[in-house]
Each structure stands twice: as structure tokens, then as C-alpha cells.
Amino acid sequence: MKRKKIIQSSVRTNYIDLPISVASSYILIDKRIFGVDDHIKFSLFFNDKLTHMSLFLQSNSAIEKEHQDKLKEIEKLYIHHTQKNEYEAFMGEKLRFTIEDEAxxxxxxxxxxxxxxxxxxxxxxxxxxxxxxxxxxxxxxxxxxxxxxxxxxxxxxxxxxxxxxxxxxxxxxxxxxxxxxxxxxxxxxxxxxxxxxxxxxxxxxxxxxxxxxxxxxxxxxxxxxxxxxxxxxxxxxxxxxxxxxxxxxxxxxxxxxxxxxxxxxxxxxxxxxxxxxxxxxxxxxxxxxxxxxxxxxxxxxxxxxxxxxxxxxxxxxxxxxxxxxxxxxxxx
Ligand SMILES: [Fe+2]
Ligand SMILES: [Fe+2]
The missing domain is CATH 1.10.3210.10 (Hypothetical protein af1432)
Known part of the structure; x- marks a missing residue:
């Protein structure tokens, strides 16, 4: 029962720690889709709980092992809404691999x-x-x-x-x-x-x-x-x-x-x-x-x-x- 709530809130209630002006510009995403060597054409941000967003990884970067390790410590990962199309294209590809991954x-x-x-x-x-x-x-x-x-x-x-x-x-x-x-x-x-x-x-x-x-x-x-x-x-x-x-x-x-x-x-x-x-x-x-x-x-x-x-x-x-x-x- 508890799990269902977590999933819903991760999709809907994106910005609970942020002021509305900041929150409306960012979209919460699922950090589990990223893997080592993924190349991203959008920037990743995290909420450092000081009511502003910090850059996690710049657009046009590759995800390295150290990034993936750090991701484990970050609770919520965001993109800027202006890069939604780039993110959606990436996600479409990644989901294909997720389905085929027998692990x-x-x-x-x-x-x-x-x-x-x-x-x-x-x-x-x-x-x-x-x-x-x-x-x-x-x-x-x-x-x-x-x-x-x-x-x-x-x-x-x-x-x-x-x-x-x-x-x-x-x-x-x-x-x-x-x-x-x-x-x-x-x-x-x-x-x-x-x-x-x-x-x-x-x-x-x-x-x-x-x-x-x-x-x-x-x-x-x-x-x-x-x-x-x-x-x-x-x-x-x-x-x-x-x-x-x-x-x-x-x-x-x-x-x-x-x-x-x-x-x-x-x-x-x-x-x-x-x-x-x-x-x-x-x-x-x-x-x-x-x-x-x-x-x-x-x-x-x-x-x-x-x-x-x-x-x-x-x-x-x-x-x-x-x-x-x-x-x-x-x-x-
Ligand atoms: Fe309906
Ligand atoms: Fe209907």
C-alpha cells in the first residue's frame, strides 16, 4: 500500500521542497533509468534542500561511474522543463533496454x-x-x-x-x-x-x-x-x-x-x-x-x-x- 503512494507522489507532487517559482520550472524524473556511459543531451539537477536547484550534470555529458555512485545519494533528480523533449527522446530509448535487461x-x-x-x-x-x-x-x-x-x-x-x-x-x-x-x-x-x-x-x-x-x-x-x-x-x-x-x-x-x-x-x-x-x-x-x-x-x-x-x-x-x-x- 505504501509503495503505491510513493510512486504516485513521485509522478505528481514534484516540488514539495521548493518555492513555486522554482518548482514550476523543473520536472522530477526517475534516476533509475541512467547507467554508466549514457550520453545525455539535457542537464540534470538536484534539490539540495536549500530551496534552490543545483546542477548535477551538464547537458552533452556522459554518465561515469562516479556520477552513478553519487546518484545513489541523491533523493530526487530533475530536468529543466525546456529540455523535456530531449529527455523524453532519451527515456524512450532507455526503456527499450530496460525491458530487454534480464538482470x-x-x-x-x-x-x-x-x-x-x-x-x-x-x-x-x-x-x-x-x-x-x-x-x-x-x-x-x-x-x-x-x-x-x-x-x-x-x-x-x-x-x-x-x-x-x-x-x-x-x-x-x-x-x-x-x-x-x-x-x-x-x-x-x-x-x-x-x-x-x-x-x-x-x-x-x-x-x-x-x-x-x-x-x-x-x-x-x-x-x-x-x-x-x-x-x-x-x-x-x-x-x-x-x-x-x-x-x-x-x-x-x-x-x-x-x-x-x-x-x-x-x-x-x-x-x-x-x-x-x-x-x-x-x-x-x-x-x-x-x-x-x-x-x-x-x-x-x-x-x-x-x-x-x-x-x-x-x-x-x-x-x-x-x-x-x-x-x-x-x-x-
Ligand atoms: Fe476514462
Ligand atoms: Fe471517458
Whole structure:
């Protein structure tokens, strides 16, 4: 339980020791991705607890053994926000090696991947209209997919580290992870899985266009607020089109993840076979993550309780065969 909190806070609450003016310029990163001989095209900083940042290593340097030893003593490592793109490019490469490194246990790999991809998902949801988000979403999906391909039972490792706290970007990352595991279990091909992971990651992009007070409201929404909230799938669909996504399956997942098989969903009130595979999968993973996540007004359910509730009370809305595959995936 304690571990989950640490991971969440390392991703979200970046700047607790610093004044806001300094904190807003720096991004907390995961120091575990650095190894000897890595060449970095961005500078690394640490917080020396005197409320300012100190340079740890200058941009365009190689990491040497002594740097790595010193890193062990540093609690938190940062980059400047202006070098975020360089850092993200480096991280994408490093995650590839992390996955292939047989010396790293699966739980630790999954932990590193989750922390790093959560950062990418945060960048994505902070600036949803950015054209680089298509590339960014690939950088999130690829390491998760490769981890699934390289290991059995990846889902169980992810479930152990996925946090209980709710943020739109971690929710979207979680839905992407569950969708990729479920899609693999359903026998989807690699190309389809990449598209599915991307669609799931972007499924709530439209929420970024809705008043934060509504999105983050503690408790149930009133009628007006709910009507506004219901516009997020269509808003997200438009953002996805604007950043250049053309794949119909990806767009379907974003626009139709709140449709229900009996026609009572939104925005297009699709029914039965009109709802394609991606929204069916994303819908189930979306509900599962919502039920297993803690909000200020509700407790998190355990995995099996969440699935049981879905199967018992939502069978008219969701694809029960896909739920059965989800159950099998958790059970195996
Ligand atoms: Fe949604
Ligand atoms: Fe969602």
C-alpha cells in the first residue's frame, strides 16, 4: 500500500521542497533509468534542500561511474522543463533496454516503465493539442507492449504498482495498460494492439477541454455538469483529428468508449453491433479503473469485486464475453 503512494507522489507532487517559482520550472524524473556511459543531451539537477536547484550534470555529458555512485545519494533528480523533449527522446530509448535487461526483475521493470510513462502521459494531458502527442503516445504504448510480449503475467505486476489515487493522466495510462493486456489475451495482432493502446491512452483527451471543477468534482455531478461532461468523447475525437490521427479504430475508441450495448450510452447512442471492438475493450478497462481507484467520495474496490460488480450489474451495457476474458486474464 505504501509503495503505491510513493510512486504516485513521485509522478505528481514534484516540488514539495521548493518555492513555486522554482518548482514550476523543473520536472522530477526517475534516476533509475541512467547507467554508466549514457550520453545525455539535457542537464540534470538536484534539490539540495536549500530551496534552490543545483546542477548535477551538464547537458552533452556522459554518465561515469562516479556520477552513478553519487546518484545513489541523491533523493530526487530533475530536468529543466525546456529540455523535456530531449529527455523524453532519451527515456524512450532507455526503456527499450530496460525491458530487454534480464538482470532486472519484472516488478522493478514494470515500476520503472510505469513511472516514466506516467510522466509522458502527464505531458500529453497537459498540452492535448500538441502535434508531438502522436509520437508521445507511441512512446507510452511501446514499452508496455514489449513488456507484455517479453513476460508472462505482466498484468499482475502492473496491478501491484498502479496507484489508487485518481488523476486523468494516470487513469488514461492505466486504461491503456489494461487494454493492452486484454487485447493481447483476446488475440489481437501487434499492429492492432499499438492502435488500441494509443486509443485507450487518448480516450479521455476531451476532458482537458472541460472545466476542471467539473472533471475533479468530489461527488456526483448535477444535471448541467453531467451534460457538459458527456461532451468529452466528441471533444476528444476532434482533438485527435486535429493532431493528425486518422486510424478509424483509434478514433472509434475515443468517441465511443461511453456507448452502451442497449443504446443508452453517449454521444451517438450506438447499439449492439454498431459498437466496434476498441470502444468495447476500452469501456470495460475504463470502468474497471474507475472502480478500483479511490476518489475523495468513494473507496477503491478490489479487482475481483470490481469485475463481479460489472458482470452482475452492467451486463446490458458492456460486452460480457470481453469481461470473461478479463476475468481469465486476472485468474491465470
Ligand atoms: Fe471517458
Ligand atoms: Fe476514462
Amino acid at each position: 532486472i526483475p519484472l516488478d522493478e521493470k514494470v515500476d520503472i516503465i510505469y513511472t516514466s510513462t506516467a510522466q509522458l502521459a502527464n505531458s500529453l494531458y497537459e498540452n492535448p493539442d500538441a502535434l508531438e502527442n502522436v509520437q508521445r503516445s507511441k512512446k507510452v504504448v511501446e514499452p508496455i507492449l514489449q513488456t507484455i510480449f517479453h513476460n508472462e503475467n505482466t498484468i499482475k505486476s502492473f496491478i501491484k504498482i498502479i496507484g489508487y489515487d485518481y488523476y486523468t493522466h494516470t487513469h488514461s495510462l492505466n486504461v491503456s495498460i489494461y487494454s493492452l493486456c486484454l487485447g493481447t489475451e483476446l488475440g489481437l495482432e501487434e499492429k492492432e494492439l499499438r492502435a488500441l493502446g494509443c486509443s485507450a491512452l487518448l480516450h479521455d483527451l476531451g476532458k482537458s477541454s472541460i472545466d476542471r471543477n467539473i472533471v475533479n468534482k468530489a461527488g456526483s455531478l448535477n444535471q448541467d455538469e453531467f451534460e457538459r461532461m458527456k461532451t468529452h468523447p466528441a471533444l476528444g475525437y476532434n482533438i485527435a483529428l486535429n493532431i493528425g490521427i486518422k486510424d478509424k479504430n483509434i478514433l472509434d475508441g475515443i468517441r465511443h468508449h461511453h456507448e452502451k450495448l442497449d443504446g443508452s450510452g453517449y454521444p451517438d447512442k450506438l447499439k449492439g453491433e454498431e459498437i466496434t471492438l476498441f470502444p468495447r475493450i476500452i469501456c470495460i478497462c475504463d470502468i474497471f479503473d474507475a472502480l478500483t481507484t479511490q476518489r475523495s467520495y468513494k473507496m477503491a474496490l478490489r479487482s475481483y469485486d470490481a469485475i463481479f460488480l460489472m458482470k452482475t450489474y452492467m451486463y446490458k451495457h458492456v460486452d460480457v464475453k470481453i469481461i470473461d476474458t478479463f476475468i481469465k486474464m486476472l485468474h491465470d
